Amino acid sequence: MPPMQLSADLEDRLARIGWRTLALPDDAPADAFPARVSAQHRAGYQLDDGAATFNAQPAPRFLKAGADPLERPAVGDFVLVVPGTPPQIERVLPRRTVLSRAAAGERHQRQIIATNVDHVFVVTGLDGDFNPARIERYLLLVAESGALPVVVLTKADQAHDAAAAIAELRRRVPPPVEILAVNAKSPDSVAPLLAWLRPGDSAVLVGSSGAGKSTLTNSLLGQSRQATGAVRENDSRGRHTTTHRALLRLPSGGCLIDTPGMREIKLTGEESLDGSQFADIEELAQRCRFGDCAHASEPGCAVRAALAEGRLDPARWQNYLKLRDELAAAADSLEAQLRRKSEARVLTKALGRRLNEKYGHR
Structure with missing residues (x-):
């Protein structure tokens, strides 16, 4: 049986949210349709089919106690959905890229951060958050994912010498990794990031709490949609204002995944x-x-x-x-x-x- 071809309308809608495949698997259920996971909550998943978002539940096998967590749907995944009340996620489609880390604790277990992204924006503030060694650790995880990294140094408007910080980091991070210093509150300052967020592109933000990921997201969205908060003066750390991973569609046509701050970055x-x-x-x-x-x-x-x-x-x-x-x-x-x-x-x-x-x- 040949692969199930998508209609031109459906293919166009999916392309807006990063779809790169021309057909569904040949064994896909006849009534199944593809969508992308845009958020995961305790009560289920939120999906985006390129036209609208809707809630869905995972198939029972994903919830079994012995199920491999890496095989469960994650934010960024394209999945096959079977209509119903509610719709059900039947299958996770092959992933192009997978950004993951080792979960906290003694037991070795990988935790997926995001999938099917083209770029990873490693966000660090040019204040007490600036730590080249931690950036190197992030870049090691990104190198394994299949996506390409971009280092984004926020709070450039507050930095004493942003150029010196970039020079210091460049001694530690060789080309071709891009390093940009921005004022996350300024749409004009963050505009260079749109080069990696064109229609069909996907990127994920990673960094510690208080680094400015949500502020950066709001500037790219052109609206205050993600909650933001102040940082402590003694160590420039912030509280978790983003509580879960969320895939957002940007006016530029790209997709951006905002993530909660990471206190620990363990290698897998x-x-x-x-x-x-x-x-x-x-x-x-x-x-x-x-x-x-x-x-x-x-x-x-x-x-x-x-x-x-x-x-x-x-x-x-x-x-x-x-x-x-x-x-x-x-x-x-x-x-x-x-x-x-x-x-x-x-x-x-x-x-x-x-x-x-x-x-x-x-």
Whole structure:
């Protein structure tokens, strides 16, 4: 059976909210139609079909206790919906990009932040919130997502020397990552971001509370739709004014996902340092005289030479070491968890066989 073709009208409506597919899966239910998840609430989901928003419930299998959280609908997903009262989300369609982090706590579990976005705006205030090491951590997560990062430095109108902050960050964040300093309250100042929010484009905002994500969203919307709040003077931290992720359609034709502030940015263990903004450091390490160089006191160490000559920023090197060790620990935790799950499945199957042998099939 050939894939189910969309009508020109439906395809045009979906294209407004980032749809890139020309047809539905060939096994899609006959009455199913696609829509995009624009918000998730305790009571269900809000969907957007390109013409209007409406509420829907997930199919029962998504709510099972053992269901993989990564397979459940997330904000940004395109889903197949079956009509009803209420409509039901039948299936999550393949994702182009997935931005995720490790959830807080000891147990390793990934938490999806947003899907099907083209760009991730890493938002940081040019006040006490400015932290190049934290920005590097965000960029490591973004590199794994498949989306492209843009660093947005807000509160440029309050900064003592925004140009110096950009120069400091550029020493830590090599091109082609874009770095912009803006006044989030000014539509004219944030207008350059519209280059990544053209019709059909999607982007997500990430950053700590008080960084100005909701203020930035309101300026791009041209209206005060997202709640905003003041920050503490001692540390420039704000309270959570955005309580859930929400996909909003902008006048420019693009879609923007606003997210609550993140207090913790844990690596998932699946990130890679050699393909990220630290690729140059990984390449430097390959030039060391000894393959097992610890970059401490060994002769012929290319890393120490770069540090001595000023070609490698010391703070960037220290953060690289920190992230490398954290990534290794996260990867070990992930491997151990997968091993435990595998062992549990084997034990469950063995127990099932013993019960069948003793009592027979029922």
